[in-house]
Amino acid sequence: MTSSTTSVSTHAVNTPTQWAGGMLRFTAVAMACLLTACANVQLPVWNGTSAAPAVRTAPQPSTSTPAPSPAVSQPIAASKQLTPLPYNPAIEARFPDPSVRYETPGLTEGRQQFTTQAEMTGLLQSLTSKAAPGQRMELATIGTSQRGLPILALIATQGQSTQATALNSNGKPTVLLVGQQHGDEPASAEALLAIARELGQGGLLSPLLQQINIIIVPRANPDGAQTSSQLTADGTDLARDHLILSTPEAQALAKLTRNYRPVALLDLREYAAAGPFLQKFQAVQRYDLLVQPASTANNHEFVIKAAREWFAEPMRNALNQSDITNDWYYEASAQPADKSLSMASTDADSLINANSLKNTASLMIASRGSDLGRLHIQRRVHSLVTAANSALRSAAAKAKNLNQVESFVTRDIASQACRGTVTIQTQQTPEQRTISMLQADSGQELQARVDWNSSLVLKPGQTRPRPCGYWVSAGAGQSIERLRMQGVQIMQIAEPGQMLADRYQSQSANNWGLTRGAIDTPSGSYYISLNQAKANLVAAALEPDTQHSYMYKHLITMPSDIARIVATPSVVFEEEME
DSSP states (O other), X not given: OOSSEEOOOSOOOSSOOXXXXXXXXXXXXXXXXXXXXXTTOOOOOOOOOOOOOOOOOOOOOOSOSOOOOXXXXXXXOOOSSOOOSSOOHHHHTTSOOOSSOOOOGGGOTTOOSOOOHHHHHHHHXXXXXXXXXXXXXXXXXXXEOTTSOEEEEEEEEESSOOSHHHHHTSSOOEEEEEEOSSTTOHHHXXXXXXXXXXXXXXXXXXXXXXXXXXXXXXXXXXXXXXXXXXXXTTSOOGGGOTTTOOXXXXXXXXHHHHXXXXXXXXXXXXXXXXHHHHHHHSEEEOOSEEEXXXXXXXXXXXXXXXXXXXXXXXXXXXXXXXTOOEEEOOEEOSSXXXXXXXXXXXXXXXXXXXXXXXXXXXXXXXXXXTTSTTTTHHHHHHHHHHHHHHHHHHHHHTHHHHHHHXXXXXXXXXXXXXXXXXXXXXXXXXXXXXXXXXXXXXXOEEEEEEEEEEEEEEEEOOEEEOOSEEEEOGGGHHHHHHHHHTTOOOEEBOSOEEEEEEEEEEEETTEEEEEEEEEEEOTTOEEEESSSTTHXXXXXXXXXXXXXXXXXXXSSOOGGGEEEEOSOOOOOEEOOOO
């Protein structure tokens, strides 16, 4: 922040304001004209459908394992005695090791411990000298965990530099892969280490660097991995901390995406084979891998289609070709009597949903077995590697299209400021689906008809008119800090003025009404225009009605600290320099 003051246009998208000295003032009429010009962006016809890209997969699993019994369709009867983990031979027979063997320190034969932090660092460091000619791999520390462990990222590109400015200007889309947000999901980190080895000279994935840049964060939660804990050291679920950014781990990932601007993101996870599923259905999970595209309120249509048509569909085809059973991601309800299954939450605080609001095509893939220890570990890693390979090859095949989508979506979202509506809350769509599961005491495959809450189609819920932006008081600086970590453009008011605004009035718990009028905007307070690419992320954070909002999480403590600005302001702002 410089000491000089200028009146800064909010028309520029994703670029720092760079004005010469002097006083430049935009009236409300002039600013409205700028917005009108930007609003003329026309939604083109989506032409995303195409044949799935060729996918190189590992050889088929050996067929020497005894064949499992065929599937039957019948009601799920209660079982008097459930076979505890490890499973009986009939279930184990359904998950043979792949014929290819993955080599990481933690996958060494006969070993009990997964790859340690020191081993991971050593392996990644050794890869940096093995890039193909003209390519470069660099190991970067993007942050530090709560217990002082480094959070590492391997950055791979074709070029002389792995700096963010170089990757952002080389014309190739960047793909980010993140593993082990939960420390008790080790297959995700092991899979990403296996993928990283294929980026070096002679590796199967090295040629892809001609079309895309690749960033791998194998272990986002090193403290949790060290103790096999799902949570971070302070007890936070990192997987649900990507809007409020309360942990240094989430902040590190947010700054990474802010600086490197990935156009595609893959979150590698694991899910429990038994858990509540066993208690509710007297059965265990059947699918090797579950897939979840990002789904949250205000996702841009093209970002949704890119994630589903260019990534999820060819990924599931690749999994089927490799005999890896798969379905859409789902979770069992926490209520013992509720046997419905739901896809992942539509809240904006997950890694994939938060980044989809940054206009990144985002998916989560989860292998079966977070509760299995080392059982089926090669197959679990194989499932994740196959899915991730497909995503990387899809990104390379669609590199030009991804850049075009990013360019259009950036302009289209910015153009919507001051017009239309913003969705505050959505709901999953109730359906019925048939899923496969394995009877716990016999291993027999069952086809069960279940109530299903889908995130693929969202039911519209509460909406409000889309404001021009938001005013935030100087006393709510912590919220400003977190939004800046996300890459949101924010202007600080240099001279006292007024704005036409809607103020929030609490009607009941998480239910807010609006009162319109002029508000004073003191110097030192902030204005966040929605005429920018991350406008929908801003709305998710600042509209107070949801349990992931900054007001609900007390980053903004008083309703008087925030207002929705409903007319283009004419005030003087400090000049921000990056």
